[in-house]
Amino acid sequence: xxNKLDKEMIEYVSILAxxxxxxxxxxxxxxxxxxMLDYIDxxxxxxxxxxxxxxxxxxxxNVFREDEVVNADASEAMLRNAxxxxxGQYQVPKTVE
Numbered sequence: 001x002x003n004k005l006d007k008e009m010i011e012y013v014s015i016l017a018x019x020x021x022x023x024x025x026x027x028x029x030x031x032x033x034x035x036m037l038d039y040i041d042x043x044x045x046x047x048x049x050x051x052x053x054x055x056x057x058x059x060x061x062n063v064f065r066e067d068e069v070v071n072a073d074a075s076e077a078m079l080r081n082a083x084x085x086x087x088g089q090y091q092v093p094k095t096v097e
Contacts, residue, residue, distance in 0.1 A: 003037035005030050 010030045014021045021029060075088065084091040 003034050003041070005034055 010026050014026065014029065079085050082090045
C-alpha cells in the first residue's frame with residue numbers, strides 16, 4: 001500500500017513541526033513520511049496474536065530511592081551564601097517606598 005501525501009498535508013505537518021522547509025525539502029520530507037507510513041502499514045500485516053505487549057523496549061525497573069524525612073534547620077548554612085544579612089535573615093535593597 002502506498003501512502004501518498006499531497007503538498008497541503010506536507011505544509012501542514014511542517015507548520016506543526018515549526019519547520020520552514022524549502023520546496024525541495026518539502027518534497028524530500030514528503031517522501032520520507034510516505035516511506036515511514038508504508039513501513040507502519042507493513043508492520044500491521046504481522047500476526048501478533050499471543051504476543052504480550054511490552055511497556056518499553058528495554059527492561060525497566062523502578063530506580064527511585066525511598067524518601068527520608070529529615071527535619072533540619074539549615075538556615076545558618078543558607079545565610080552563609082547571602083551577600084548581606086541582618087537579624088538572621090537575608091537583607092535585600094529596598095524596592096518600595
